[in-house]
Amino acid sequence: MTQLYPFDNYWAHFGVFTVVVLVFALAGVMAFIYVERRGFGPFQLRMGPNRAGPFGLLQPVADAIKVLLKEDIVPTVADKVVHFLAPVVGFLPVLLIFAVVPFHEGHGLLPDLNVGILYVVAISSLGVVGVFMAGWASNNKYSLIGAVRVIAAMVSYEMPLVLSIIGVVLISGSLSMNAIVNGHDIPFFLLTPLGFLIFLVSAMAEINRGPFDMLEADSEIVAGFHIEYSGMKFAMFYLAEYGHALAMSAIAATLFFRGWVGPGAEYIGVLWFMVKTLIIFVLMIWLRVTFPRLRIDQLMGFAWKFLFPLALINLLIIGGEVVGFDGDIPWWMLFVNFAVAGVLVLVGSKSYRLGGGRVEVKV
């Protein structure tokens, strides 16, 4: 347990592992950008970037160089200070999340927080402040609309997200990320399938990806909150977006896929963790490439009329199971939970209408 903490000195430990986390986050983000752009190819019957380097592996590097060399343009009427600070405020919380993610048995890299998941939930929502600052400071109607939409989506989807996390916390009986990994022998995505579904959907909405990318809906508001950003500042937002995706995948892997647990976890626990993170991310790519963007009212309706009640009921059921089995849920309950999840999704689908009040034309 102590082999990953070689430093007695507080500052040495802090300095070294901050650099490690930073490097992991940046390298991971570049890898994810490549995986997504490359992964979109086969889904859309095309190649994806394949010119820069072998298999296009250097494409993110080329992108980074291009974006660094671009001119940094600030609108004349922008709020200059806020405009400058927004990318930093947007990107920093994403980095902070990685401090508590347990890469290996025993602990997160920086601290070993006993309220790890609470910290993650608290920090990850801070990124939206940066987005709103960007939207406001740009002095552009599209960016403001995009930012306002982000706030609305964030407030709505934070609740099902947290409620689904609480279900996992209830079973494992701890807020520590490491204790959650060791919480049950069965991965939680099997034990609480509904919770995983709600978490995945809310997380995708929270990081504004896939069918929920309301904040930069290209066809409606051009590029949303970062319409007035270019060069390095734009790169920061881009990094923050993918960094958030990486963080959410890592958290999903930790909470629902047992993180570093796998055969030979003492030696290659980090590898297991990364593989699981990648699998979650590929799942997100698949969802993103398949579904068209939701309209803003559909987004709200989906959160409040479908996800939120279901998350509450899910929490109630899990709470009942934890109390009923005295904290130790037997493995066969996963079949019951799958059946209950199916029924709940079926019933929940009646709770909201499609079309948002428009008249449906019967053919």
Add this chain to the structure above:
Amino acid sequence: MKLKFEHYGKGLAKGLGVTFQHLLRHRITTQYPEQRLSVSKRFRGYELVWDKERCTGCATCAKSCLQGNIEIVTSRGEDENKYVVEKFEVDTGRCIFCGLCVESCPYDALFLSREYECSTYRRGELVLSRDQMERTEEKQVSGYFRPEVETGLPEQTLLLDKAGRKTQQLWQ
């Protein structure tokens, strides 16, 4: 009242299925510089191809040109029956590739080519001289208005097939 469940996500599952099937199909991208599709048999490509032997220097092509683009200067040579073409110039920068010169040629001495990479660094390079247009073995002649050429040309391809794709290097 009969309960009907319609929106429980079967559409979502169907959509996911469709994109998953895309993973198993071969990709439709043609990687242009390495892979090329074969153009239409009657493709009206860049540059004209001029058959020196057949041309009599009648200048019908120059008269038919909408752009007034073809410049032809002839002189009376030693052979009484035939003019010698001294200057034959086409500015392809102004050419609209209508093919009227090819259609009007009474001796079938003018052809369009199948070439399509026509970008140059200078406008002046677009002006084709007599020697540049002269028909040689390696010049690809289009079947436009020349049925006897058309029969020998390969079929047009719209997509690369799976087999053709496997044999070629896709990236370096």
